[in-house]
Amino acid sequence: MTRSYERINYALRPAKAIERRMLCETFGRLYPFQPVDSYGYIGFGSIYFSDFQLIHRNLGINDLLSIERDEDNAKRFEMNLPYGCISMDFRESGVVLPTLNWNKRRVVWLDYDGTLDTDVLADAATLASKATSGTMIVFSVNAHPVAEPTEEARKITEAKQGAPFRLADYRLSKLQENLPEKIPTDVTGTMLDMKGTPQVLRRVLLGEINAKLAVRNGSLPDAEQLAFVQVLHFVYQDGAQMLTLGGVLVAKQELAMFEACRFGELPFYRQDDRPFPIKVPCLTPREMHQLNSFLPSDDPTQLKREGIPDADVKRYAEVYRYFPNYSEIVFA
Amino acid sequence: MPEESNPKWIKASPTKAFFIHMLTRDVPLTRAILDLIDNCIDGAIRERDGGKYDGLWVRVELSRDEFRIADNCGGIPVKIAREYAFRFGRPEDAQETSGSIGQFGVGMKRSFFKLGRYFSVESKASDSSFTLNVDVDKWMQHSDDERTSDWHFEFDSVAENLTDVPSDAKGTIIEIKRLRDGVGDNFEVEQFCTRLADEISAAHSLSMDRGLAISVNGIPIRHTPHNLLISTNLKPAFVQKEYARTLIDGEATPPVKVKLYAGVSERSLHDGGWYIFCNGRLVLRADQTSTTVWGPAHNLRQYHPDYAYFRGFAYFDSDHAALLPWTTTKTGVDVDSKIYRMVQQEMIEITRPVLDFLNRLERERRDRENGDSVDEPLQVEVKNAVETRAEGITIAQGFVAPASFPRPTGPRYQKIQYTKRAELVEKVKKLLGVTTFTAVGEKTFDYYLENKGED
Secondary structure, eight states, X not given: OOOHHHHOXXXXXXXXXXXXXXXXXXXXXXXXXXXXXXXXXXXXXXXXOHHHHHHHHHHOOOEEEEEOOOGGGHHHHHHTOOSTTEEXXXXXXXXXXXXXXXXXXXXXXXXXXXXXXXXXXXXXXXXXXXOOTTOEEEEEEEOOOOOOOOHHHHHHHHHHHTSOOOHHHHHHHHHHHHSTTTXXXXXXXXXXXXXXXXXXXXHHHHHHHHHHHHHHHTTSOXXXXXXXXXXXXXXXXXXXXXXXXXXXXXXXXXXXXXXXXXXXXXXXXXXXXXXXXXXXXXXXXXXXHHHHTTOSOSOXXXXXOTTXXXXXXXXXXXXXXXXXXXXXXXXX | OOGGGOTTOOOOOOOHHHHHHHHHHXXXXXXXXXXXXXXXXXXXXXXXXXXXXXXXXXXXXXXXXXEEEEEOSOOOOHHXXXXXXXXXXXXXXOOOOTTOSOOSSOHHHHHHHHHEEEEEEEEEOSSOEEEEEXXXXXXXHSOXXXXXXXXXXXXXXXXXXXXXXXXXXXXXXEEEEEEOTTHHHHHHOHHHHHHHHHHXXXXXXXXXXXXXXXXXXXXXXXXXXXXXXXXXXXXOEEEEEEEOHHHHHSOOXXXXXXXXXXXEOSOOTTTOEEXXXXXXEEEEEEEOSTTTTOSGGGTSOOOOGGGTTEEEEEEEEOSSGGGSOBOTTSSSBOTTOHHHHHHHHHHHHHHHHHHHHHHHHHHHHHHHHTTSOSOOHHHHHHHHSEEEEGGGOOSOBOOBOOOOOOOOSSOOOOOOOOOOOHHHHHHHHHHHTOOSHHHHHXXXXXXXXXXXXXX
């Protein structure tokens, strides 16, 4: 299996870069629970550690743990560690997460290479069962619809089921293979298109979290009972379509702290099944400079620049504060 | 208002026949006998108050015409016999035996009815003694109505406030005669006795570990302690939890203490899995289903031959036995109980790293089989680890597994295997001028690469 960091340089994926900055801004709002620099951070840093750099520099978090299953290349990861305060654990997240002390508040961003599967759900279950109130949990998974199979695979499927091939059925069966016993009964194959796939995955992920919270709450006094409150819901696409779902575990007695974070003021805040789509406009540096001088704008629809499509202007107005700057530097 | 004269009165009381039928239907014969042993062990708990059981014994005798179980575990005090022990169902105000395994108020009676139609109990406790004989057929002929007097038994003799009962005379003897159809036949079948011994050995291994001697027809039951492999680089996970009862049902009484162990033991497809004990009594043996941790419902793989090394032990203990997640037949766990569902998540989490290690162990074996590697450091580690009693581990720890060696850097190799008609292979052998099949394979591969390869 090729590793995703060998295929793509994370630093160069614009939607991902925007997402990263948006997440960082979200994390910065956790201060009503406790000073953010005393939070811990857990992520999958890969060899680029882009999230770690941003979080350490912007939020001052020093307790940073990167989980990395690719133990064979341990030397390479360690060589790329950008700061001394990042520790590495070369085991599966499913093995590492249960062993941590979850009384400490943390920001956890599990940015998986693959799609939602039982390993991801196991991590979600662990966090829901163990993490303390005030913990921020973000999952990113591949949410691209299952691709049409090759002609050969299609014939095998047809032979096996003795019926003509239907993409919708094929998609549903693939999803069930990945997430046995977890797909809600009302989900049909036709839902599993570009728009519907992330919706279904979100339901399954929230379903797992809520099921585990119900068990946990059964043993907690009313004031300490927890809910997972969604604040982030992104869908974006640098290559394959991705789904990011984030929220905070909040005990009833700490709801006021959660309210004080005022996540609702974030322009990309989403609490329901309607995602915030991160769309990257294609603009030149000069165009962006010009637009910047009119931003922020109370009404971006009124913002018009001759020659630039309105849609791109609108998109830019939504993301400009998080927009990465790329330039070419030649090392000699 | 008397029922006869009340036109709104609807009869709903059970008949004795129905009651006995329902009660005995769900319990297998071996389990009925295990239930009677549970009563002996409750006696031992009362007698020794949590200490060792050295010197205490339980003797089970099976024959075509009679079942007999005798113990020297302290006897049943008359007060307990009169108020609770023979009642169907456990009254709310029943006095608790700390850490007892008799709980539901059905075990002993159910066993009597399951086994035969005549039973006698003779008990000597420290300050009281009694004898009791019941002819079940006659007892059932008492009229079935809602007057509770028809549900009572009667002591044949009873003595209380005794002071001079010697400690070696204390104990209980239960005899059951006029065995039910098939029961006596089973008792003569050797396989039945073997299975009974196996089940006793598994169910009561902890009590035997504490010194209790159990025999069936004079043959002592042996038991295997719950062992896990331990070495410097391989250590089982151990988690200890205490669940305050206030969290379980709002009442302040003793907590449930839980100890969980997960690790590696001798490879056995049949014995691999989770074992669950309630107050020392095994209620689930080598579970390989979603009742414990296995399968996608719990985000783990199904139990699988690669996991035959896996052992998990879960011990639930409480002075208030009603809080424990067992079923009345003690043949399983109550999967809907709150306490069990909380502990189950812990069980899943400590299982995962062990399975992760076993997956690596299997990969190592495959690599070796395919000729991709010659060493098997993980297998060596397992072979050199020492069987150790799980209960001996007292410090909470995560599962420790030896690290895999990184795959050697440099070119990777791939083994190829194929089958061709023997005469053709011989022909190629001659053409190539070689003598081994390996050489045939290598030479033909090299030949193709030289002629068609791009570099």
